[in-house]
Each structure stands twice: as C-alpha cells, then as structure tokens.
Amino acid sequence: MIKLSKRLQQIADLVPNGARLADIGSDHALLPVHLAERGMIAFAVAGEVNEGPLRAASKQVCEAGLTERIDVRLGDGLAVIRPGEVDVITIAGMGGALIVSILSAGLPKLEGVRTLILQPNVGEEAVRRWLVDHGWFLAKEHILEEDGKIYEILTAMRVPNAEKANVELYAPRQLAPSVTASPDRLLQMGPYLLEQASDTFIHKWLLELEKMERICAQLALSEAEASRRKEAELREYIAETEDILTCLQKAKR
Known part of the structure; x- marks a missing residue:
C-alpha cells in the first residue's frame, strides 16, 4: 500500500x-x-x-x-x-x-x-x-x-x-486593548490558524518577519522616494505583525 x-x-x-x-x-x-x-x-x-x-x-x-x-x-x-x-x-x-x-x-x-x-x-x-x-x-x-x-x-x-x-x-478580532486583527489580517494569516496560534504558525510568521526585515534593509540602500515609502509601509506592517504575535504568545502562556 x-x-x-x-x-x-x-x-x-x-x-x-x-x-x-x-x-x-x-x-x-x-x-x-x-x-x-x-x-x-x-x-x-x-x-x-x-x-x-x-x-x-x-x-x-x-x-x-x-x-x-x-x-x-x-x-x-x-x-x-x-x-x-x-x-x-x-x-x-x-x-x-x-x-x-x-x-x-x-x-x-x-x-x-x-x-x-x-x-x-x-x-x-x-x-x-x-x-x-x-x-x-x-x-x-x-x-x-x-x-x-x-x-x-x-x-x-x-x-x-x-x-x-x-x-x-473574518470579523475584526480584538487581541489586546490596542491590538486588533483586521479582516485583511485574518485573510493573510488565516482565521483559524491565528486563533489556534500553534508553534508552527508562530514559527512561520517569525520567518516572514525576517524576510520583511531583509527587504527593508535592501530598500534602505536606495535613495529613491518610492523606496522610502515602501520601507515605511513595510516597517508599519512589521510592527503590526509583531504586536499580533506577541498577543498570541501571551494568550498561550
């Protein structure tokens, strides 16, 4: 078989x-x-x-x-x-x-x-x-x-x-007083996966953060205005993702 x-x-x-x-x-x-x-x-x-x-x-x-x-x-x-x-x-x-x-x-x-x-x-x-x-x-x-x-x-x-x-x-989920997982976030991360917050899920998103940090580092080398804007957007996205992961890990403990 x-x-x-x-x-x-x-x-x-x-x-x-x-x-x-x-x-x-x-x-x-x-x-x-x-x-x-x-x-x-x-x-x-x-x-x-x-x-x-x-x-x-x-x-x-x-x-x-x-x-x-x-x-x-x-x-x-x-x-x-x-x-x-x-x-x-x-x-x-x-x-x-x-x-x-x-x-x-x-x-x-x-x-x-x-x-x-x-x-x-x-x-x-x-x-x-x-x-x-x-x-x-x-x-x-x-x-x-x-x-x-x-x-x-x-x-x-x-x-x-x-x-x-x-x-x-996909309704917004309040994870902490100042942290909300928006519908867009739930579509990105998965509504059930975010709720379960397994070790594999956390590991995946920590790896994603590392990728985004590398992209930001490359963008920082450019003086183009478009690169500045893109880096700022990514930095905001990284911060939001870190907040979500922190809330999920605290909830598990």
Whole structure:
C-alpha cells in the first residue's frame, strides 16, 4: 500500500468517506491511490496537465490494480472533469495564484462540488479571498512543517448563507486593548490558524518577519522616494505583525 508524506496524509485525512474525488495536479496519483486502497473513496479522477506525470500516475494506478476506480486524465485544471461528476476536489502543491486561476477557469465544473481541499505552497491569502468572493466558506485550516517547509491546508465547503458566515469568520478580532486583527489580517494569516496560534504558525510568521526585515534593509540602500515609502509601509506592517504575535504568545502562556 502507498505510504504518504505528512503533508499528503493530512490532506487524505480531510477527504470525506465515500467521496467522488478529483485530484488536480495529481502527479503520481499518490493521494487517490492511497484513498482507494483503503476503500475511502467511491471513485477518483487523477488530473495532470503534462504527459510525464500522467504516465507516472497511470503506472501507479495500474500497478495498484485500481484502473476501475481511478481514471487518469490529461487536461488543464478542471477541464479533466464534467459538471456534477465529483463532489470533492483536491489541489495541492501549487502556488495560490495558480490554484485561484484553476478554480476561476473551471467555475462551471464546480457544480455539485461540496468540498474543496486546497494546499497552496505560497499565496494562501489569494486563495482565501477567492473563496470569499465565490461564496465558499472556509471550514477548517491546518498548518504543518515537513522537511523544513511549512504548509497550510484550507478546507472550504458549500454552506447556506455563506456570505453571512464569511462576514462573521473574518470579523475584526480584538487581541489586546490596542491590538486588533483586521479582516485583511485574518485573510493573510488565516482565521483559524491565528486563533489556534500553534508553534508552527508562530514559527512561520517569525520567518516572514525576517524576510520583511531583509527587504527593508535592501530598500534602505536606495535613495529613491518610492523606496522610502515602501520601507515605511513595510516597517508599519512589521510592527503590526509583531504586536499580533506577541498577543498570541501571551494568550498561550
């Protein structure tokens, strides 16, 4: 049986039992094969846009004896599925901008889909904003570290009154008398992740602060007015982020 990485195992654990799954950018079809071997899914489409990964996925499915349960298809994004064919879609290991592009281009294919499980490598904020803009409710968030990389996994669902639910989810959060996590901040950092404030989450944002400090140092070398303004904006952002992290760490103690 297929053994998954920590990241893929977390995604597998989020797939509802009996799902009709489309795994977009399936690579070696590890996720659908793992789930099918354990009887966790009714059917799966493993989609790939490139011939090489498609062949690897087909070989994996064939060797597992799952050709009747997993259909490996060549195509760009959601072009590999038909409207109403699946009820769960997983897209993992891509940038947030690409995930948003795939979802936007395939909007008609989301008919009948109840759950999206999305794991952007970067650009998580763009994915959260797309979900809000298109009437999806972010139901869960997970964060984990594997092999020196930090991953966020976003699970979104179709729910009644999604617009109202999203307003409540991203409502400003008072962390201290002078510190508020704004809706924009919650979209950037993740509403559930901020609330949980796990060690991995804190570590991620400390690393982000280090990156921003390096950018500020580079901007400081320039005499251009635009660089001055950008540095000032970043300094303000850094200070706000530090205040939020300080509040979260105090709350944990």
